[in-house]
Amino acid sequence: MDRMTPLDALFLEAEDEEAGVSMAISSIAVFEGPAPATEEFATLLQGRLPLIPRYRQKARQLPFDLGPPVWFDDEHFDLDYHLRRTALPAPGGDEELSALTARIMAARLDRDRPLWEYWLVEGLRHGRWALISKLHHCMVDGVSGTDLYGVVLDPTPDPQPPIADDWSPQPEPTTPALTAAAVGQLLLTPIRQLRLVASGLRHPRTLARSSWSVGRGLLALSEAIRPVSRSSLGGSLAIGRRFAFGRADVAEVRAIRHALGGTFNDVVLTAVTGGFRELLLSRGETPNRLSVRALVPVNIRAPGEESIRDNRVSLMYARLPVHIEDPVERLAAVRAQLDNLKSAHEVDSVALLTELAKHEPFPLLAPVYRFAARFPQRSVITVVTNVPGPRQPLYALGRRLVEIIPYVPIGSTARIGVSILSYCDSVAFGVTGDFAEADLDVLVDGVRKSLTKLAGAASAV
Structure with a gap:
């Protein structure tokens, strides 16, 4: 279990369903065709998950805001839920891709699951396809989100081997356990503040x-x-x-x-x-x-x-x-x-x-x-x-990444x-x-x- 930083928590708190505010960031990666099968891309992604622990963790807010939200393993993680597929209507140009992106990004991510989605998009002009990455801002910022392309994708047309995966989810912490831990951290707050002041006074x-x-x-x-x-x-x-x-x-x-x-x-x-x-x-x-x-x-x-x-x-x-x-x-x-x-x-x-x-x-x-x-x-x-973004070309299952929007x-x-x-x-x-x-x-x-x-x-x- 990990605690969010106050800045991460700010992006989670900034979401307002009534006002239509979703705090997910995104980018559209456009590739040369043909588009891979969903199962093929799922296999690629499964082999990268050990490098991205947050993709298999959920966020949970604490009772009465006693502490910042926490990350914990999703015991029922289902990759099929997060990897989705759709297609653009003809002619598959910039307008159609923009309209699809707007619809995808208008919806809030499901708080009961890990806070991300990948959309495989077929039907782009010139035989191309796209990957729309939708990640909550409490998980990454623009720099670290863009850096994920270097994790998921390959630096050459030859796919890299999958990462060995021995992941076993830890049990979800109970509300009493989370509450007790948060209260303990609150009691330590004055001590940490005094140490901070003492450190400043020494210099x-x-x-x-x-x-x-x-x-x-x-x-x-x-x-x-x-x-x-x-x-x-x-x-x-x-x-x-x-x-x-x-x-x-x-x-x-x-x-x-x-x-x-x-x-x-x-x-x-x-x-x-x-x-x-x-x-x-x-x-x-x-x-x-x-x-x-x-x-x-x-x-x-x-x-x-x-x-x-x-x-x-x-x-x-x-x-x-x-x-x-x-x-x-x-x-x-x-x-x-x-x-x-x-x-x-x-x-x-x-x-x-x-x-x-x-x-x-x-x-x-x-x-x-x-x-x-x-x-x-x-x-x-x-x-x-x-x-x-990346300075060198990247590839997905041998297909070259053309641009990132x-x-x-x-x-x-x-x-x-x-x-x-x-x-x-x-x-x-x-x-x-x-x-x-x-x-x-x-x-x-x-x-x-x-x-x-x-x-x-x-x-x-």
Whole structure:
């Protein structure tokens, strides 16, 4: 039995069935054909399960929130339940694949089973097929979820042998046992807090430097409380989702950053900013400095920790400069703002708050999580994630993986989310929307248009 971290528990608590909020993350892996038989893929997956313990574990919340939710073995684990098969209607293009993904991702995962599903999808154009991975955010974040492709798939067309499996499920813990263990952990909380304070006092200079950095970060975070301008981008969520996606080339993004400056993330975030500008203009709304504030997750893993299967992210709250018409000036504004947020240690402050939450009594944290997830805030209008995917080709039963298209969940009053994922030489932009957002293609086209203009400016340098 394992306990969730407070951050993992936050994603579980953030789910709201009444508001139509599912906190599952996803990606669509598109392969060259023909599609394998379900039994063939099940055999492949069965041989990888020893490397992914969470796939055979269930999550359980404790009575009265005495402790964080726990993971325990599913004694009745059934792989057939989690591996599903469907087919796209003709012509099997991007629109059909987007509509299927939206329907799959709108439904909450069954809390009485391990929190994941794989969907084998036939009928894609050019004789291709897809694998839609649906994983609860309490299990993985974008980086660790993407890393699973390297576990399930093969680095060459020749399938690797299955992993020896001697798994035997441990009995499910009883409610009295869980309650007693949680109470014991609560009684130890003051001792752990005193040790934390004592550790800091033993290194006063380090504590002072850290406190100064965190103070600056918290001051920067206070800006994120300021409401954004009212627009059609915010509001309550319907029960249902829409999804759309677009594509770009890694080489194109690199050429832009080398010619115009900035990082890979700066360039793609600028393109997303251009997409939101186009969307607002198409709706007859005037973009301004406070139209769009984005929650930008930041991976805080050390090198080599990509395979750790929990959530290890911090956050930045970035105002997207949708009011700037010129794409080169827009890139400069994005760069300047992200540099300021980094120098203000906003990421460090959020990471420290997340770490300190591990030393707080969970009965105090749980109601705060629920309130934050359901409070109709007006400070964040979207989430924008950028995850680097595999750099080398991967294969499933000898079929080459062609592209990976990411999906990010939305919640609260943020009606649109954007996810970016690179694989080999390609970049995919996935846009999730509330069901009422019927014009997501305008945002996707705006991202593409913004990149094209930036590439033109870069070639002229």
